[in-house]
Each structure stands twice: as structure tokens, then as C-alpha cells.
Amino acid sequence: MSRTNETAAALIQLFNSSEHQIKRISDRTYKAIEKLEEQKQKIWNRYNAANRVAETAKIKALERLHKKKETLNAQEMKECAPFDANRTKVQRIIALLKSAVPVGEIADADVTSYDPERRYCQWVGGYLYKSDFLKLRLLIAENDRPKNKFSLVAYGRYAFTRDELIRFNEYYSYGGPNLKDDGFAVRFTIAHVPTVKEATSLAAKEWPTLTRLISTVEQLEKEYRDATSKYALSDFASIQEK
Numbered sequence: 089m090s091r092t093n094e095t096a097a098a099l100i101q102l103f104n105s106s107e108h109q110i111k112r113i114s115d116r117t118y119k120a121i122e123k124l125e126e127q128k129q130k131i132w133n134r135y136n137a138a139n140r141v142a143e144t145a146k147i148k149a150l151e152r153l154h155k156k157k158e159t160l161n162a163q164e165m166k167e168c169a170p171f172d173a174n175r176t177k178v179q180r181i182i183a184l185l186k187s188a189v190p191v192g193e194i195a196d197a198d199v200t201s202y203d204p205e206r207r208y209c210q211w212v213g214g215y216l217y218k219s220d221f222l223k224l225r226l227l228i229a230e231n232d233r234p235k236n237k238f239s240l241v242a243y244g245r246y247a248f249t250r251d252e253l254i255r256f257n258e259y260y261s262y263g264g265p266n267l268k269d270d271g272f273a274v275r276f277t278i279a280h281v282p283t284v285k286e287a288t289s290l291a292a293k294e295w296p297t298l299t300r301l302i303s304t305v306e307q308l309e310k311e312y313r314d315a316t317s318k319y320a321l322s323d324f325a326s327i328q329e330k
Contacts, residue, residue: 176252182328183252184312185321190220191245199227199243199269208238208284209267212291216298221312222246222305224274224298228287231265236280239265240287242298244274248308259301274301 094102194215201209208230217224224244231239241264248254256273264277278295281287321328 178324178327180252180311181315181319182321182324183250184248184308184315185319185324186250187221187247187253187312188249189247189312191223191247194223194225194243194245198271199229199267201229201265201267207265209265210284212240212288216242217244217302219305219309221248221309222302224302226278226291228284228291229265229267231280233280236282238282238284238287239280240278240290241265241267242274242276242278242295243269243272244301245271246273246301246305247312248305249273253308254301254304259297 196211199209199211201207208228210228212226212228214225215223216226222244223246224242227241227243229239229241230237244259246254249256254273259274259276260272261276264275269275276297278297279287279290281290
């Protein structure tokens with residue numbers, strides 16, 4: 089069996105020739121792929137352009153529909169306004185007739201500290217305001233603050249507890265000293281001060297929030313007296329059943 093002996097020079101020539109062919113084939117393939125990529129990019133460009141046009145048209149169409157919807161809602165509100173005012177008027181009368189009059193007293197024991205032996209908690213005199221429809225008292229209680237350790241807190245009960253008349257959260261907050269104080273419609277901290285003496289001094293001042301509440305209740309009292317002079321809650325039984 090014969091065997092061909094290849095010289096190094098022949099092998100080098102074979103290597104160079106093969107490498108040339110590989111490069112030629114690779115270059116040809118690269119150029120072909122490059123053309124395909126160019127075609128693909130053209131397709132993407134056409135698609136993106138068409139898509140932008142379609143997206144713009146979609147947005148404009150949706151905006152037109154949204155404007156029509158807003159117009160319909162505005163027209164509905166305009167047409168319903170006088171009827172809604174009538175309905176609200178009747179609902180307000182019913183809410184007034186449901187008011188619990190007179191409101192309960194505020195006893196000293198209604199608010200206490202969880203740690204009465206170590207924490208200051210005292211009412212400031214008697215009532216700040218008292219009627220069958222509203223009762224208000226002020227209390228000074230020790231809090232957990234490092235400096236302004238004493239809080240002046242307003243507590244109260246009023247007859248008009250339905251949201252149609254007075255919103256509950258308007259005069260009630262959960263901040264301030266931690267006290268046993270269930271059953272109040274009014275509970276909010278007026279100020280935090282360093283001493284009981286300063287808190288007592290502040291209690292003698294007028295506070296806009298309390299002034300507004302008193303004015304609101306006095307107006308509602310007039311409406312209540314007018315409503316109860318004309319109607320009974322039973323007069324509106326058919327509405328309340330709905």
C-alpha cells in the first residue's frame with residue numbers, strides 16, 4: 089500500500105488556499121446577510137411608520153370618544169341638578185328628623201387615662217358649650233412627647249351625627265394622647281405644650297375649629313326645629329324603605 093508524503097510547503101499552500109476559500113465563502117455569505125438585514129430594516133421601518141400612523145389615529149379616535157363621554161356626563165349633571173337638589177333637600181330633612189336630641193352629658197369619667205396614677209388627665213372646668221344639640225368640654229392630658237408633654241384636647245357630642253349634616257372626620261382625629269374615650273363625635277387635639285398651666289391658659293382662647301362647629305350646629309338646630317314643626321319621621325316611611 090503506497091503512502092503520499094506531503095511536504096511542509098505543500099501543506100502551507102493547502103492551508104492558505106483553504107483559508108482563502110473560507111474567507112471568500114464567508115464574505116459572500118456576510119454580504120448576502122447584510123442585504124437581508126437591509127431588507128428586514130426596510131420592512132420594520134414601513135411597519136413602524138404604519139404603526140405610528142395607526143397609533144395616532146387610535147389616540148385621536150379615543151380622545152373624540154372621551155370628549156363625547158365628558159359631554160354626556162356634563163349634560164347629565166346639568167339636567168339632573170335641579171332634581172338632585174330636591175332629593176338632597178328631602179334627605180337632609182330625614183337626617184334632621186333622625187337626630188338624637190338631646191345629646192348625652194359628658195361626665196368626668198367618660199375620658200380617663202390608661203395609667204391614671206402616673207399620667208395627668210383632667211377636665212378644664214365645666215362645659216365650654218352646652219345645649220340640647222351640642223356639648224363641648226376641654227381636657228388636658230399627658231402625652232408621650234419628650235418636651236410638649238401636655239395636650240389640650242376638645243371632646244364633644246352633637247345631635248347631627250349623619251354625614252348629610254356633619255362629616256364625622258371633620259371634627260374627629262385619632263392623634264394625641266392615648267386615652268379611654270369611646271362614644272364621642274368630637275375629639276381632636278388643639279395644642280401640645282410643656283406645662284399644665286400653659287394648656288389651661290390656651291383653654292380660655294377661642295379656636296376657629298370649635299367656633300365653626302358651634303356655628304354649624306346652631307344653624308342645624310334652626311333647621312331641625314323647622315323640620316320637626318312640619319314633619320314626623322313616619323311621614324317619609326315609603327322613602328326610607330327603598
